[in-house]
Amino acid sequence: MEDVVKGLGLLLEFENIILILGGVLIGVLVGALPGLSSPMAIALLIPFTISLEPVAAISMMAALYCAGTFGGSITAILINAPGAPPAVATALDGYPMAKNGEPGRALGLAAVASVLGGIFSLIVFIFAAPLLASVALEFGPAEYFGLAIFALSMLASMSGISSIRNLISGLTGVLLGTIGIHLTTGVERFTFNIGELEEGISFVPVLIGLFAVSELFKQSEKLNNVVERIHAKALKLPTWKELKKLKYTILRSSGIGTFIGILPAEGSTVAAIMGYNEARRWSKNKELFGKGSPEGIVGPEAANNAAAGGAMVPTLALGIPGSGSTALILAALIMHGFRPGPYLISETPEFVYAIFGAMLIANFGFLFIGLVGAKFFSLIAFIPRKLLWPAVFVFSLIGSYSFSSSMFDVWIMLAAGLLGYFMDRHGFGAAPLVMGLILGKLVEESFSQSMIIYDNNFLSFFESPIVILFFVLTFFSLSSPFWSKLFFKK
Amino acid sequence: MDKNKSAPINLGALINKTDLIITIVLIIIISVLWFETKNFEKASDLFANNIPAEMFPQILLIVILGMVLVLPFEHLLLKKNKKDIDSNRKKSIPNTTLFTMLLLTVIVAFSEILGAILTMIAICAALPIYWKEYRAKVLILYIIFFPLSVVFLFNFVLGVYFEPGLLEYILN
Incomplete structure (x- = not known):
């Protein structure tokens, strides 16, 4: 309890509150703008927040992450163009409801379901994260290796067209993480005599390139897309009676979202689609789905926002990112000198509770911003792309340069942007590569330490029941395309 | 007569040409990186602890290579799941x-x-x-x-x- 109070004390400084609300505003804006995304905004934010206090910087990013998930639903409802992938399912019923003349009601349902889903997952977070961390405190290098391998295997089921390509991306990220001087032996690896590579590849330019610059190239293919807009004068909150009718859908979706979010590498998009499907399956009015069903809006919205909170659990408790955005938050934590994982919670619990508080404020923040700014947000999707994307590139340039005042980083950013574009074109995801890059150090360190302990005997990994459990989970995760088919056929 | 039994195997249909090119490019990159690992300096035994610096990257390269070899045939698996790997790349880059x-x-x-x-x-x-x-x-x-x-x-x-x-x- 003392730690909770301390954490909230850290958070409730005027500057921090302003930064959190700033994060919420940026989150809603980037979420609402098709093409811009929370991971991109977090990647762009990292270099500028590095000089801030860690609590302020990470809280701002966490707030942005929460709000970005909701922001995507605004354009999904008003112009049938989800601002972010997790809002895809919201468009299925949100847009028809808006077309039926109730855009304010659709936005209101989405906002309230998002808040409730977010709060549900935060309650789980506050109990589950310390519990998970206390278990993880018992982990040795071998157990961590098993856990990291399991997390990497989960990349296979990350959204995208192909499991194998996701895994190749993830392992390429791990391989990129080996560039530079090997900490154990002091040997230079893959530096090709380039001095700037001795310290390894900086996260920041790679993240900005993969998320922002590659998206710019993609958007340059569709600069003249025209969209039909529905005017929303105000956000209309659902009545108490309506909420009572929807309570089971919201609760179910919140549970699904939190669970999916906690699984490493599973993100809000999967949660939203599952939330929608389950809402439909349990609905008494299935025929209304696709025509503006309230359950079709609250189902995915509660789930995708709950997944955002859920994804923070493995990120902070284990140091294993739960999604693309949390992978970036993890990178930011490392840059601020923290060691994400069980020690973060056992040594600086107040810091974790401050992040929890920031996410709680963010949830109410985007409800407030949605209430007062619905009309404005229905307009922002119409910012001309021909002016928006050059601005994104300017921010990318400044962000990648300012981090270490190096032109080499700018070239890395551009190269990562080109790589990200071609990877996406051929079905290789950028998010698995980033997660691999961030997990890479943990994988190699735990592998090397285990091999030293086990005297180079691979079979010794099987002496630990926890490692065996992770290997079994890895097997199930990798073979899921086969067994899930059998399961669903029956 | 079972037509399927006598039909010759069409290699062209088995292999996705674009993915074959990607596979070749990736194999070249993996080979270059593999040879680079052979050029890593040798650390003294005091630091190496029997874990040479090239060991981990080499394991990664082998695992990646194994997966890369599946790529030209992956479209067959994806088709069964009604996914089209070429949908995004049918058109040339504008x-x-x-x-x-x-x-x-x-x-x-x-x-x-x-x-x-x-x-x-x-x-x-x-x-x-x-x-x-x-x-x-x-x-x-x-x-x-x-x-x-x-x-x-x-x-x-x-x-x-x-x-x-x-x-x-x-x-x-």
């Missing part, structure tokens, strides 16, 4: 995108000479004009005020150092 890439590369290449402010102005002018944004008033306001507001926010408020260049040289 010239607009290729030129955008080239344009940004050129601007970045000259950014050290131009300095931060002129680089921003160049981006704000070149990209919209190339993308056929011809509303002169909007464009002029954008080219002038966006870079200025960025400089104000980042340089004066956040204290980010902007590299001087041609503009500063002329002004001084």
Whole structure:
């Protein structure tokens, strides 16, 4: 309890509150703008927040992450163009409801379901994260290796067209993480005599390139897309009676979202689609789905926002990112000198509770911003792309340069942007590569330490029941395309 | 007669040509990296602890290679799941995108000479004009005020150092 109070004390400084609300505003804006995304905004934010206090910087990013998930639903409802992938399912019923003349009601349902889903997952977070961390405190290098391998295997089921390509991306990220001087032996690896590579590849330019610059190239293919807009004068909150009718859908979706979010590498998009499907399956009015069903809006919205909170659990408790955005938050934590994982919670619990508080404020923040700014947000999707994307590139340039005042980083950013574009074109995801890059150090360190302990005997990994459990989970995760088919056929 | 039994195996249909090219490129990269690992310096036994620096990257390269070899045939698996790996790449890359890439590369290449402010102005002018944004008033306001507001926010408020260049040289 003392730690909770301390954490909230850290958070409730005027500057921090302003930064959190700033994060919420940026989150809603980037979420609402098709093409811009929370991971991109977090990647762009990292270099500028590095000089801030860690609590302020990470809280701002966490707030942005929460709000970005909701922001995507605004354009999904008003112009049938989800601002972010997790809002895809919201468009299925949100847009028809808006077309039926109730855009304010659709936005209101989405906002309230998002808040409730977010709060549900935060309650789980506050109990589950310390519990998970206390278990993880018992982990040795071998157990961590098993856990990291399991997390990497989960990349296979990350959204995208192909499991194998996701895994190749993830392992390429791990391989990129080996560039530079090997900490154990002091040997230079893959530096090709380039001095700037001795310290390894900086996260920041790679993240900005993969998320922002590659998206710019993609958007340059569709600069003249025209969209039909529905005017929303105000956000209309659902009545108490309506909420009572929807309570089971919201609760179910919140549970699904939190669970999916906690699984490493599973993100809000999967949660939203599952939330929608389950809402439909349990609905008494299935025929209304696709025509503006309230359950079709609250189902995915509660789930995708709950997944955002859920994804923070493995990120902070284990140091294993739960999604693309949390992978970036993890990178930011490392840059601020923290060691994400069980020690973060056992040594600086107040810091974790401050992040929890920031996410709680963010949830109410985007409800407030949605209430007062619905009309404005229905307009922002119409910012001309021909002016928006050059601005994104300017921010990318400044962000990648300012981090270490190096032109080499700018070239890395551009190269990562080109790589990200071609990877996406051929079905290789950028998010698995980033997660691999961030997990890479943990994988190699735990592998090397285990091999030293086990005297180079691979079979010794099987002496630990926890490692065996992770290997079994890895097997199930990798073979899921086969067994899930059998399961669903029956 | 069972037609399927006597039908010859069509190798062309088994292999996805685009993925075959990707596989070849990736195998070349993996080979280069493999040989690079052979050139890593040898660490003294005191530091190496029987875990040589090349061991982990080599394991990764082998695992990646194993997966890369599946790529040309993966489209068959994906088709069964009603996924089309070629849907995104059926059309060739538009010239607009290729030129955008080239344009940004050129601007970045000259950014050290131009300095931060002129680089921003160049981006704000070149990209919209190339993308056929011809509303002169909007464009002029954008080219002038966006870079200025960025400089104000980042340089004066956040204290980010902007590299001087041609503009500063002329002004001084």
